[in-house]
Amino acid sequence: xxxxxxxxxxxxxxxxxxxxxxxxxxxxxxxxxxxxxxxxxxxxxxxxxxxxxxxxxxxxxxxxxxxxxxxxxxxxxxxxxxxxxxxxxxxxxxxxxxxxxxxxxxxxxxxxxxxxxxxxxxxxxxxxxxxxxxxxxxxxxxxxxxxxxxxxxxxxxxxxxxxxxxxxxxxxxxxxxxxxxxxxxxxxxxxxxxxxxxxxxxxxxxxxxxxxxxxxxxxxxxxxxxxxxxxxxxxxxxxxxxxxxxxxxxxxxxxxxxxxxxx
Amino acid sequence: xxxxxxxxxxxxxxxxxxxxxxxxxxxxxxxxxxxxxxxxxxxxxxxxxxxxxxxxxxxxxxxxxxxxxxxxxxxxxxxxxxxxxxxxxxxxxxxxxxxxxxxxxxxxxxxxxxxxxxxxxxxxxxxxxxxxxxxxxxxxxxxxxxxxxxxxxxxxxxxxxxxxxxxxxxxxxxxxxxxxxxxxxxxxxxxxxxxxxxxxxxxxxxxxxxxxxxxxxxxxxxxxxxxxxxxxxxxxxxxxxxxxxxxxxxxxxxxxxxxxxxxxxxxxxxxxxxxxxxxxxxxxxxxxxxxxxxxxxxxxxxxxxxxxxxxxxxxxxxxxxxxxxxxxxxxxxxxxxxxxxxxxxxxxxxxxxxxxxxxxxxxxxxxxxxxxxxxxxxxxxxxxxxxxxxxxxxxxxxxxxxxxxxxxxxxxxxxxxxxxxxxxxxxxxxxxxxxxxxxxx
Numbered sequence: 244x245x246x247x248x249x250x251x252x253x254x255x256x257x258x259x260x261x262x263x264x265x266x267x268x269x270x271x272x273x274x275x276x277x278x279x280x281x282x283x284x285x286x287x288x289x290x291x292x293x294x295x296x297x298x299x300x301x302x303x304x305x306x307x308x309x310x311x312x313x314x315x316x317x318x319x320x321x322x323x324x325x326x327x328x329x330x331x332x333x334x335x336x337x338x339x340x341x342x343x344x345x346x347x348x349x350x351x352x353x354x355x356x357x358x359x360x361x362x363x364x365x366x367x368x369x370x371x372x373x374x375x376x377x378x379x380x381x382x383x384x385x386x387x388x389x390x391x392x393x394x395x396x397x398x399x400x401x402x403x404x405x406x407x408x409x410x411x412x413x414x415x416x417x418x419x420x421x422x423x424x425x426x427x428x429x430x431x432x433x434x435x436x437x438x439x440x441x442x443x444x445x446x447x448x449x450x451x452x453x454x455x456x457x458x459x460x461x462x463x464x465x466x467x468x469x470x471x472x473x474x475x476x477x478x479x480x481x482x483x484x485x486x487x488x489x490x491x492x493x494x495x496x497x498x499x500x501x502x503x504x505x506x
Numbered sequence: 507x508x509x510x511x512x513x514x515x516x517x518x519x520x521x522x523x524x525x526x527x528x529x530x531x532x533x534x535x536x537x538x539x540x541x542x543x544x545x546x547x548x549x550x551x552x553x554x555x556x557x558x559x560x561x562x563x564x565x566x567x568x569x570x571x572x573x574x575x576x577x578x579x580x581x582x583x584x585x586x587x588x589x590x591x592x593x594x595x596x597x598x599x600x601x602x603x604x605x606x607x608x609x610x611x612x613x614x615x616x617x618x619x620x621x622x623x624x625x626x627x628x629x630x631x632x633x634x635x636x637x638x639x640x641x642x643x644x645x646x647x648x649x650x651x652x653x654x655x656x657x658x659x660x661x662x663x664x665x666x667x668x669x670x671x672x673x674x675x676x677x678x679x680x681x682x683x684x685x686x687x688x689x690x691x692x693x694x695x696x697x698x699x700x701x702x703x704x705x706x707x708x709x710x711x712x713x714x715x716x717x718x719x720x721x722x723x724x725x726x727x728x729x730x731x732x733x734x735x736x737x738x739x740x741x742x743x744x745x746x747x748x749x750x751x752x753x754x755x756x757x758x759x760x761x762x763x764x765x766x767x768x769x770x771x772x773x774x775x776x777x778x779x780x781x782x783x784x785x786x787x788x789x790x791x792x793x794x795x796x797x798x799x800x801x802x803x804x805x806x807x808x809x810x811x812x813x814x815x816x817x818x819x820x821x822x823x824x825x826x827x828x829x830x831x832x833x834x835x836x837x838x839x840x841x842x843x844x845x846x847x848x849x850x851x852x853x854x855x856x857x858x859x860x861x862x863x864x865x866x867x868x869x870x871x872x873x874x875x876x877x878x879x880x881x882x883x884x885x886x887x888x889x890x891x892x893x894x895x896x897x898x899x900x901x902x903x904x905x906x907x908x909x910x911x912x913x914x915x916x917x918x919x920x921x922x923x924x925x926x927x928x929x930x931x932x933x934x935x936x937x938x939x940x941x942x943x944x945x946x947x
Binding site for chain 1: 757758759760761762764765768769771772773775776798799826828829831832833834835836877880881882883884885886887889890903906907908909910911916917919920922923924927928931932933934936938939940941942943944945947
């Protein structure tokens, strides 16, 4: 990391009477989880490099309410949602990008009925757009030819039908993508969704992240690519559980792009 | 006296179809116990789903082996049933193979039916082998013990019997046609049953006629029996798959419905212009406040109840469920089976009492355990896997909502996470004011 990150807030933009191109919704994991913070920073480095005018809400951001809703607490979800919508609408936000598929899904699909209408993009979709518009260049760099498998996040893939955006980025990185048997619409959950991240699993014979990690290991990858901070945690734990942390890294695609560029 | 058989036939038809309609009415009544939900929107899109998913079997063939076998049986049953029209006509009017007036086309039809009948027979036997000898895992989950297991095999046996009767009937007919027996004009083509016919060479004409009539009667009575068996079986999907795909969820899987009552409450709470000391507008003092979520079948909506009747217990949902794969108690198929079992129990209660009299039981705890509900990762794999657009996840979510909003009965750790969200806007106990600290770390 050569320069300091430039992370302007919406409040700063508004104070200057300006509007950024896009709001970066960081999310709780991206803000507080040590592993996920690295993804956040990698994504910001890409945004800085591509000279994207973006802003974050900073201390005005609050949980989207996704875990509350999936846990069954509709009231808490809508409290969170309407609070956030008030802030977002107050800043007249039009376009949102986020590195968390859960935030992405909730804001994109469940906020409109409650008064929050925005164009919402997952960071892999946004990065593809930048590539298409020629505002960002991605080259293989250190990942060229490496065996890499991609774990589809449920809330990006099945929930929203986006299977191609992350794969196109991996293609740009010139990796050797080895698909797991269960991929795309048949992808197996990492075990974190539906608020499982915040509770102990029910009794069973195995943890879901172990089942999924075993499948990923079968492809003999040097990197398991992820596109969700929760999948990242689950797969990282899985790799550790299998004593493979020396051979296999779990990386978000944003981190791979930032690394390839030595950002 | 000449008309005795025709009258008997009419009677059989009347009883068979009448009893069936009576039971269909019960199913309809039970489904409408469910809450209202509008699934009549976007008719074009719905029709497309009906066409592709139900008629086109687009999701079934995603598993090539069982998908192909199913396609054969499905096409076989739909097409061979054209023959039933002729059987009904012959039975009522007293003709024999009345449709043979269509000449060459009739020959083609009968030939096609025969080939399909053989293919169905082979497919059904392979189904049986997969289920009972190969023991495909999804047919051996705990919820598949007892009646569900027997039901599945009974259906296969009935299909074997029906197809065998159909081919026997044709073979006997062909045999008699060759001998030039009266009433058995040379019509139809019998690419399959002509190879069965030589078995009758040592039999007298009259016993072959008897056999032909016997097979003809058993075949149509068998079909009527099968029709009425549906009501008691998982096999209802052959009818309900069509409406079920039509009324399925159209929005993206990730979008879970927002409760409008909660929305108005929250809006009121957040509205700075609301006078906090005003008395609420008096509506009906005796009205019971809305119950959140579902603890019993009447709290579910009619599409969820239609889903339950449509489920044919194939278990594709369960075989892709991450919780089930890793040995948890949750099985999306069981959620659907439990919902139907409870709904039928409620239906019988209504049959007996005229209206539902509380029986001290409910879907939650008496059928579906909390442990099952909390094991779900909401990954939508079950929804994606279902070949007929059943949504087990929506039932799981409604029941979780009941547990949390009506009973505050979430797992302890989840309660902690929710308290954090409430207090500091994140599921972990970090201060919201620290949300941007990562920038300088």
